[in-house]
Amino acid sequence: MRVLCVGENASCGRPTEGLSRAAIAGSFSLSTGEASGIVETLRRSHYDIVVVQQSSSDVRIVRQIRKGKISAPIIVMRQNGTDEGEVDLFTAGADDCVAENTDHNVLLARLRAVIRRAGGHDSPTLHIGRLHVGIERREVHIDSTVVPLTRKEYDLFVLLAMRKTQVLSKEVLLDSLYSGEDEPFGKVIDVMICKIRKKIRAFGIREPFTTQWGIGYRLNETAFAPVTVTLPKDDYHVRPSVRENCIPVLSGINMLEVSTPGERI
Structure with a gap:
């Protein structure tokens, strides 16, 4: 997993402690980039996800990425933010928003979940x-x-x-x-x-x-694809049912004795 971290300024462009610890725990590659050339960076190199670090809600970087026709998923990490700001970020094209002090294990799980969903997978x-x-x-x-x-x-x-x-x-x-x-x-x-x-x-x-x-x-x-079992050709034919001749048994049958010539019955 390749993660690109970008911030609104030089100080926000450095990965937070939580993101750095998540990179160690998840054994993923973490790179940093500048907001001014973010679209060109994403076009030039492949990244699984972009983490945008902000002091507060700001849709400019997210809009810049989406206007550049970049489909990479985006997670926004904010030091401070409001519900209205979060709505604006989602509307601009962000895939998730988290607080900067989010536990690194939770952050790692969310990174993986967003990447899975972006790839069309909804399960770990x-x-x-x-x-x-x-x-x-x-x-x-x-x-x-x-x-x-x-x-x-x-x-x-x-x-x-x-x-x-x-x-x-x-x-x-x-x-x-x-x-x-x-x-x-x-x-x-x-x-x-x-x-x-x-x-x-x-x-x-x-x-x-x-x-x-x-x-x-x-x-x-x-x-x-799952292995299929091919039946022998003969098994595809329906075997004809055995025709049985049922002779009705009648009750009260009298057994007649056969007489010899000249003998009177």
Whole structure:
């Protein structure tokens, strides 16, 4: 998860203690940016969410982002604010508003919840056919078995799962996985995809990712469809019912003796 923190001035642009602690607890990448060039920053680099820090309710930064046609979710952190100001922020395009002194665990949960909803997911567990991704526990299951992924492999897999309808370029994946770190060579994404494919194929899933050459990768949602059982062809025919001949049994039947010639009955 990549988070961009921006403020209305230099002092508000520094991450608060709560946000910094949330970044440590959630192991996510936290970057800072200036309000004056926020739209260009968001166009140039991929961020999962924007945190706008303010001393009081101010819709200018939120409006600037939305007028720039940036769809990234926005959380506003305020030192002080009124209900009317909160309404204005939501109307301008904010996705959530929190107080600056919000506990870092609560803030982390809200960040994750807003990102999930922005990606079309309403649960902390993603369900895609046989695939189950536990966001909070950082585990990937196929059926009921854990897929043994490394930390970076998990982060890459979740990025593709959260945006299962999108093709993500190698640049976006590198930027998301290694922001603030020394980025490795460009082929590292290809190598990680190859390793994840090998682990997923052990579960009978042949092609978990779709490769679009020169563009990037996308999760192959249909590959995780539940396994269906095909019946033998003969079982599709309705077997004819057995026809039974029912001979009625009559009560009071008199058994007649058969007489021999010349014998009188």
